[in-house]
Amino acid sequence: MAEQAIPAWKKWLEGIGEQGVFFTRFVRNIFAGGFEWSEFMRQCYEIGYKSLTLVGITSFIMGLVLILQLRPTMVDFGAESMLPRTLSIALIREIGPVITAIICAGKIASSIGAELGSMKVTEQIDAMEVSGANPVQYLVVTRIIATAFMVPLLTLIGDVIGLFGGYIAINLTDDTSFYLYFHKCIASIEFIDFIPAFIKTIFFGFAIGFVGCYKGYNSNKGTESVGIAANSAVVTASLWIFVIDAIAVQITNLLYY
């Protein structure tokens, strides 16, 4: 008998339902007691410290390039002195969080997806489950919380490095003091620039960790599935970052403007 094809919308709805169940398991296991602190710290190191170089280089280049691109236009308008302010607002409100999150989606979501996918294929997750241990608590809760914790920290560090990149770019053509540049940057940032941007990075981090864990934990049994899980984790997490960003901007505008 030929197997009946399942309509795409049904598969999509099934996927939503499975993610809902996975999310419920995650939440229940946060409060189940016996939090895996040592694994959490290890994940913070793996996710945070090992992504620092990549985030740092990218942020530095972003700050540098933004100033180099902005400068000619700003000079035309006689607003060269506004460069530090423009850069700091752009970087802290939008570019810093989104670029850092996209970098993390590429590096962290894929690595979590591949790691858990490979554990699934080699029956390590089944072995954990069948031994009476709790794989969700050990593998999923620690990774999602570590990502939600480290992405905001990486963004903060990335923002500072990005501003430093801007300072270098300005000094390629002009002579601005370090103190004056950073004074202008910090003076132009207000509470409503910083807090909403910081809060949304927590959601970015959560989305990266959740998608990586979900795709890896639920991958099929076969070596090909590891690649599919990693790839799908990056694509889905990146998409979620833009969706969350759009929602966050709307909420911020509604609350503050």
Add this chain to the structure above:
Amino acid sequence: MAQKNDIAIAEQTDKVNNNEVVIHIKGLKKSFGDKEVLRDINLDLKRGENVVVLGRSGQGKSVTIQCIAGLLTPDDGELDVFGEAVTEMNEDELKQLRIRLGFLFQSGALYDSMTVRENLEFPLTRVLKLKDQQEIDQRIEEVLEGVGLADAADKMPSDLSGGMRKRIGLARTLIVKPEIMLYDEPTTGLDPITSREISELILNMQRKYKTSSIIITHDLECAKITADRVVVMNDGEYIAEGSYEELQASDNEFVRSFFNEQK
């Protein structure tokens, strides 16, 4: 030698006297899509008994023990472990049951980001919740000596051979002293000498820890060494049952061809 024989006689007497059924399976069915993998599985495992399930690859032998461990949910039939229906257990009850069950996966399924010691510590600290490091170390030492790999504690799984991985997998399962052991193809992919060593190790460990076991295999040598009773599976059903010697002389064509093909 005389002492060994005494132990063996005492064990046989224990088995004869102890008829407690620890696993009861009746009319078990499981399908994946249109493919009916288990059609009508019936099996009772008694305390202290080693049952070997023989059959061709891809016939659903492993599916049976995955249902027992609660990794798969059967479509129909009775499946009781220690007198409790596995299909009616909630997550906590299943967790409690799994502490009393040991499952050795075909690949060993060692956690490859951890050393052998961390692999062995994992069930002790997470499942038995042991806190005393001295007791943990003592158990690790004891079980590693039991599987003949006392010096492997600080190695990574990637540094171990296939046979060593199986031994460590067995050690990790036995370290919590389970009452029932489920072995999924314990000798697949190993050379004949290592296969024999693993089969003998299974038997020794069963004697030492007094476990009841279901051993899924298509390796006749393994069945011959470990089995108190052998069941042969074909087409989603158990078609023959008896001692190794009885099945060797079976009239059933499939059973006879299975035994003869592997000679």
